[in-house]
Amino acid sequence: MDNDCLSCPVRDESLFGALPEEAVRRLNNPAENLVIPAGEVLYRENAEASASYTLKDGVIKLTRTAMNGREQILRLLTRGDVMGLECMLGQRYNHTATTLTPVQVCRLPLTVLKRLQADNPALNHALLARWAAALQQVEMLAVELGTKKASERLATFLLFWNERTGGHDDMPLPLSRTETGELLGLTVETVSRFFADWKRRGYLSEKAGVVYLHDRNALRELSGGDTSGLLG
Amino acid sequence: MDNDCLSCPVRDESLFGALPEEAVRRLNNPAENLVIPAGEVLYRENAEASASYTLKDGVIKLTRTAMNGREQILRLLTRGDVMGLECMLGQRYNHTATTLTPVQVCRLPLTVLKRLQADNPALNHALLARWAAALQQVEMLAVELGTKKASERLATFLLFWNERTGGHDDMPLPLSRTETGELLGLTVETVSRFFADWKRRGYLSEKAGVVYLHDRNALRELSGGDTSGLLG
DNA sequence: CGGCAAATTGAAATTCGTCAAGCGGGGTGG
């Protein structure tokens, strides 16, 4: 199993990017490399939080369940993102982390993080930046949910996800209709209807979990505003 | 003007609560004490961020404006809360901060914060905790907006705000109907209608900006779930 | 090929926003 942190392909994008090689070397490869299929729960809301995770490849959703039983997706994570940092504050996990695709993650036990933090003050800045980025993302979601209507939210999301995944015309969308609704505060049917409508109009097409954007401008107008800065 | 940080009545609740007396003393009262009437803007979204602020008394809203012009209230701040911490990350302000009541705040210039952080590693933990709390709050808002209907959101908010302000039957509510709508993703009219309805049913009454909760249980049922943990 | 879950579609019901009108109170100016 390859768990050599020094040669890790996502090291620059990860928390360890903030550390000097020397410090990483001293770690002696403390991270446990995990390969997980789609649809698995990595950790669950309110469970004892004893480790954080770095996503090396794949997509993960962070969700929370409302008291009425409905679920809300709060963030979508891609390569380089870190989750479960709340363990450092002695909290339980704030979300349920579920894989949407096959995934490669590194498990960082809390003990290791603590030690790293003690030895490398520089890490603190990186940690703050992570929290800030997470806050930024959730704030944008809240603004979407609070100020826009269904079609605007969906169009905005498609453009956002497109940028996030590289901006190509073909874009893997690892969310089911239901999940898209859980992210945007909509029902399956509403999501489905807008997809159908936009396909009919030729704005986009879809095949095997991949969305092809044919008319970004149309979507941009539907979104009711630009999407600059949505990347967080 | 009283700007003696050592004897500050909110010191324990503030960031400085994490610092030893010694360190606070060395600050030599760097914080500028401000008294501001209701309805003033403390700082504006996207403005150069050169200071953060600690709220000693009063209520402040943090808002963001969507591209379509509609406003979203993202957080409500009360005694002990800190705002504008994004200045430490070299960012511009992420929100507009507006006073909802007359307010007392302490202005902490970025330079002072930087110095404090360099001298007191303990501060980093307090900072992380602040970001975490903010994230927690916004996540709860997003869940409300994404999973609940109008009456549920409004009832939840009233109970939430009641706990937040001490849990007494009489509760100052410094938000206009419009602002309540901007927080909960509703129109003025919708908010007004539910207030009227609940007054008719005897669940609550109102006088001069103070709401009296007569039947918390009714509101709890309307809210569609309990409100535990809403305090963040 | 069969079976199951997800997606689609339609129709009816509901919620909520929009538009329009009226009310009321606090503050200002006469």
Next chain:
DNA sequence: CCACCCCGCTTGACGAATTTCAATTTGCCG
């Protein structure tokens, strides 16, 4: 001191947007 005005709140009627319910259809995996 009073009248007026402005702004925020309320109320009603209407319609649009979205959910809900129900019935198919599609696509995927064994």
